[in-house]
Amino acid sequence: MSVVYAILILGALGLVFGVLLVIAGKVFHVEKDPKEEAVRAVLAGANCGACGYPGCDGYAAAVAKGEAPVNGCVPGGAKAAEAIGQIMGVSAAAGEASVAFVRCSGTCGHTKQKFEYEGLTSCLAATRLGGGNGANICPAGCLGFGDCVNACPFDAMHLVDGIAKVDTSKCVGCMKCAETCPKKLITKVPASYTNAVGCNSTDKGAAITKYCDFGCIGCMKCKKECPADAITITNFLATIDQSKCVHCGHCAEVCPRHVIHSTAVTAAAE
Numbered sequence: 001m002s003v004v005y006a007i008l009i010l011g012a013l014g015l016v017f018g019v020l021l022v023i024a025g026k027v028f029h030v031e032k033d034p035k036e037e038a039v040r041a042v043l044a045g046a047n048c049g050a051c052g053y054p055g056c057d058g059y060a061a062a063v064a065k066g067e068a069p070v071n072g073c074v075p076g077g078a079k080a081a082e083a084i085g086q087i088m089g090v091s092a093a094a095g096e097a098s099v100a101f102v103r104c105s106g107t108c109g110h111t112k113q114k115f116e117y118e119g120l121t122s123c124l125a126a127t128r129l130g131g132g133n134g135a136n137i138c139p140a141g142c143l144g145f146g147d148c149v150n151a152c153p154f155d156a157m158h159l160v161d162g163i164a165k166v167d168t169s170k171c172v173g174c175m176k177c178a179e180t181c182p183k184k185l186i187t188k189v190p191a192s193y194t195n196a197v198g199c200n201s202t203d204k205g206a207a208i209t210k211y212c213d214f215g216c217i218g219c220m221k222c223k224k225e226c227p228a229d230a231i232t233i234t235n236f237l238a239t240i241d242q243s244k245c246v247h248c249g250h251c252a253e254v255c256p257r258h259v260i261h262s263t264a265v266t267a268a269a270e
Contacts, residue, residue, distance in 0.1 A: 050174035108162035148177035
């Protein structure tokens with residue numbers, strides 16, 4: 001009989017708690033804004049955080065409250081921006097698409113190492129050795145262990161010949177890769193970029209030639225021959241002002257180090 005009583009008591013307690021949960025659910029129920037649900041439905045669903053909010057739900061809630069722009073969904077692009085704009089009754093005004101760009105050209109066989117690294121296959125772990133540069137002699141070079149590759153939710157980052165490359169056909173500009181790069185080599189650029197400098201070293205030319213075949217040496221040749229005066233040299237490193245660039249590609253042709261990419265955001269090699 002004690003077993004029967006125990007079962008009856010547990011059943012009664014379960015019934016009471018069930019009723020209390022139902023009542024609590026109705027009392028504390030919070031109605032969702034229909035606009036929030038509509039916005040959530042048209043998002044890309046990547047939960048990448050590129051919008052600056054904690055996932056798609058957080059962004060949808062912020063848009064519904066008028067706290068976030070309608071063109072904030074990076075993976076969704078112009079299509080999502082237009083749909084959200086219609087839901088919210090405002091102009092989408094989607095900005096230009098962006099992609100990631102790796103400022104390093106030091107591929108295998110063209111850059112020197114201080115020692116043979118044996119450890120975790122992680123860029124962050126490698127920076128704990130060699131004064132923060134890992135095995136690389138170049139203080140600004142890609143370490144090539146793929147932290148950015150592992151962080152990319154869209155399979156847009158790949159290791160090609162020892163350095164990270166961006167597949168722009170898949171990149172949505174969420175910049176998760178940049179967040180994980182301990183050398184801060186990855187930057188966001190407009191998808192329309194046609195010329196960019198694939199180097200981030202500010203060492204003098206004499207030093208760079210000792211450890212990398214492709215590093216910018218600040219020779220001024222690109223600056224002198226640019227027809228649009230779009231190139232500046234600061235700390236021995238060339239920078240291209242895209243607002244002035246006429247996309248002629250002449251800088252890439254005259255660069256003796258082949259560090260200027262006439263098509264900066266090319267897809268990764270197959």
